[in-house]
Amino acid sequence: MPLHIPNTAPFTGAQKQWLKGYLDALNCALNPSSGATTTAVVAPPAGQPVTILWGSQTGNSEALGKKLSKALAAKGHRPTLRDMADISPADLNSIGNLLIITSTYGDGEPPDNAAALYAALHAADAPALPQLNFAVLALGDSNYAEFCKCGRDFHTRLSALGAKPLLPLIESDVDYDAPFAKFTKELELALSA
Numbered sequence: 001m002p003l004h005i006p007n008t009a010p011f012t013g014a015q016k017q018w019l020k021g022y023l024d025a026l027n028c029a030l031n032p033s034s035g036a037t038t039t040a041v042v043a044p045p046a047g048q049p050v051t052i053l054w055g056s057q058t059g060n061s062e063a064l065g066k067k068l069s070k071a072l073a074a075k076g077h078r079p080t081l082r083d084m085a086d087i088s089p090a091d092l093n094s095i096g097n098l099l100i101i102t103s104t105y106g107d108g109e110p111p112d113n114a115a116a117l118y119a120a121l122h123a124a125d126a127p128a129l130p131q132l133n134f135a136v137l138a139l140g141d142s143n144y145a146e147f148c149k150c151g152r153d154f155h156t157r158l159s160a161l162g163a164k165p166l167l168p169l170i171e172s173d174v175d176y177d178a179p180f181a182k183f184t185k186e187l188e189l190a191l192s193a
């Protein structure tokens with residue numbers, strides 16, 4: 001009896017297509033006289049390239065960036081982790097999927113390594129970013145009047161420049177474990193969609 005994929009198998013359409021091609025080839029090899037035709041075996045869906053940018057004064061966002069990079073790589077994606085100071089707005093349209101993790105400092109200010117990108121994106125001549133998908137995790141402390149302002153501003157400004165949010169902004173208070181877990185889980189879903 002030829003091998004087939006049960007209707008209830010928990011695969012996406014692309015995964016089913018790949019498996020069907022594989023099973024057709026296998027059925028043909030196992031039973032050449034069956035008349036089974038082979039379908040070209042298409043490559044399985046590849047993971048997404050993502051760039052994770054961290055804006056951090058005392059290391060929390062940078063550490064979460066590393067954790068996120070590992071989590072997404074474990075799901076088959078291709079993350080690149082970068083210091084926000086090393087990116088300009090002109091780089092963003094070739095990135096595809098941008099994930100920002102940033103804190104807020106001073107009195108609602110960006111951390112030092114995020115200040116240049118923050119200013120360039122908020123300048124009048126900032127480029128339109130229609131090719132960009134993005135998500136922002138904003139770290140902060142609700143004892144401050146300008147709670148999570150830097151992350152919120154990045155989210156608002158990227159949207160205004162035409163970039164598409166992969167998910168709504170996630171804001172985090174000082175205990176960031178649960179918001180980080182939510183950000184990671186929602187990203188995994190969004191990037192596999």
Ligand SMILES: Cc1cc2nc3c(=O)[nH]c(=O)nc-3n(C[C@H](O)[C@H](O)[C@H](O)COP(=O)(O)O)c2cc1C
Nearest residue numbers: 056057058059060061103104108140141144147148
């Ligand atoms: C001097 C100082 C100023 C801060 N200002 C703000 C602020 O204006 N708004 C806010 O939400 N959080 C503020 N925070 C909290 C930080 O954003 C929070 O501790 C964050 O987790 C730090 O992450 P980081 O290590 O990646 O910079 C401030 C913290 C310090 C020490």
